Amino acid sequence: MPAEEIIISGENLSTRIINQEIKKGLSENKKAFCIENSQKLDSIVVGLREESDFKLKGEFGDFVGALNHGARIEIIGDTGRYVGDNMTTGEIIVQGSADDGVGFGTYNGTIVVHGDAGNAVGQLNKGGTIVVDGNIGNLAGLYMLSGEIIVTGDAGEDTGDWMIGGTIYVGGDFQTGTNAEVKSLENSDKQKLSQIFQTYGIDAPIDDFKKIEYQEIRPFYG
Numbered sequence: 294m295p296a297e298e299i300i301i302s303g304e305n306l307s308t309r310i311i312n313q314e315i316k317k318g319l320s321e322n323k324k325a326f327c328i329e330n331s332q333k334l335d336s337i338v339v340g341l342r343e344e345s346d347f348k349l350k351g352e353f354g355d356f357v358g359a360l361n362h363g364a365r366i367e368i369i370g371d372t373g374r375y376v377g378d379n380m381t382t383g384e385i386i387v388q389g390s391a392d393d394g395v396g397f398g399t400y401n402g403t404i405v406v407h408g409d410a411g412n413a414v415g416q417l418n419k420g421g422t423i424v425v426d427g428n429i430g431n432l433a434g435l436y437m438l439s440g441e442i443i444v445t446g447d448a449g450e451d452t453g454d455w456m457i458g459g460t461i462y463v464g465g466d467f468q469t470g471t472n473a474e475v476k477s478l479e480n481s482d483k484q485k486l487s488q489i490f491q492t493y494g495i496d497a498p499i500d501d502f503k504k505i506e507y508q509e510i511r512p513f514y515g
Contacts, residue, residue, distance in 0.1 A: 298348075299323050303331035311337060319343050333373065338366055341383070355392070358385045361402065374411070377404040380421060386493070393430070396423040399440065405493050412449070415442040418459055426495050432470070434461050434505070443489065445497040453505045455512060461505040462486060464497050469505060472512040476504045 299318045303311050315326060315338065327348045331337055335354035338347050341364040349357070349368045358366045359378035367386045368376075375394040377385045383402045390408035397413065399421030412430035415423045418437040425442075431449035434442050438458045447465035454470025461473075462482070469475060478486075478499070486499050 297323065298325040298327050300327045300329065302329050303334060303337075303351075304329075308334045308336050312339065315341075319345065335373065338364065358383075361385065371408070376406075377402070377421075377423075380404070390427070391425075395425065395429075396421055396442075399423065401440075407493075407495075409446070414444070415440070415461075418442065422489070424489060424493065424495070426493075426497070428465070434459065434473075435470070437461075441485075443486065445495065453507075456505075456507045457510065457512065458507060462502045463505065464502045467503075467505075472508050473505050474508045476506055478502060478504055 301314050324345045329350045331351055331353055333352045333354045336356045340360040342362045344363045347366045351370050353372040355373040355375055356378055357372050357376050361380040361383040363383050365384045369388045371389040372391050374392040375397050376391050377396045379398040380402045381400045385404045387406040391406045391410045393411035393413050395410045395414045396404045398417045400419045401421055403422045405424045407426045409427035410425045410429045412432055414429045414433040416435040418440040420439045422441045425444045428446035429444050429448050432451045433448050434453045434456050437456045440459045442461045445464045448463045448467035450468045451470030452467045453461050453473030455472050483499050
C-alpha cells in the first residue's frame, strides 16, 4: 500500500515554516511529501536524514536537497544553484534545468538533471554520481576527488580543471582544464553508462562519449 502523502502548499509560507512542517511529518513517521508553489524559496528539504520521498512541484531556489542523507527528492520544474550540495547519500531528480553548482562537494548518492545546468557542476565531487541530460557551463569537476560526472550534451571551458580523481564523461563538445586528460571509453565505461541511462530514461549515443580523467595524481607539486 502506498504511503500517505502529505501535501504542503508553499504559496504563503516561508522556508522555515515549510521545513518545520516536514520535520513534524517525519517525527510522526510520515514518509511521502509533496511541496507545491514554493515561490522559488531557497533551502527547501535541507539536511534530511531519513529514507523518505519528496515531490517538489514548481520553481525552486538555491540549495534544494543540500546535505541530503537518504531521501529521494524529485523536482518537477527548474531549480537554482547548488542542488544537492554536500549530499552524502540519496537521490535527487530534477525534471527541468538547474543553475550553477549542481552536486558541489557531493560525497555519495545520485543527482540527475533532465535539462541543462550552469557552471561548476560536480566541483569537489568526493564520490557522487552526477548526470546532466543536456548542456552545462564552465569548470565542471574542478578539484574533484572521486565519483562520476556525466553530461550528454556540451560542456564549457576548463572541464576537469585540477581534478585528482574520478571520471567525467561528455557526449558533446568541451575544453579540458589543467591536469585533465581525454581518454577512450573502455567496455566497463560503456556498461556503466548504459546502466545509468537505462535506469533514468536517458537516450544518448554512448559511442559519442569521451572520458576525462586526471593526468597526474599530485599535480600541485610538479
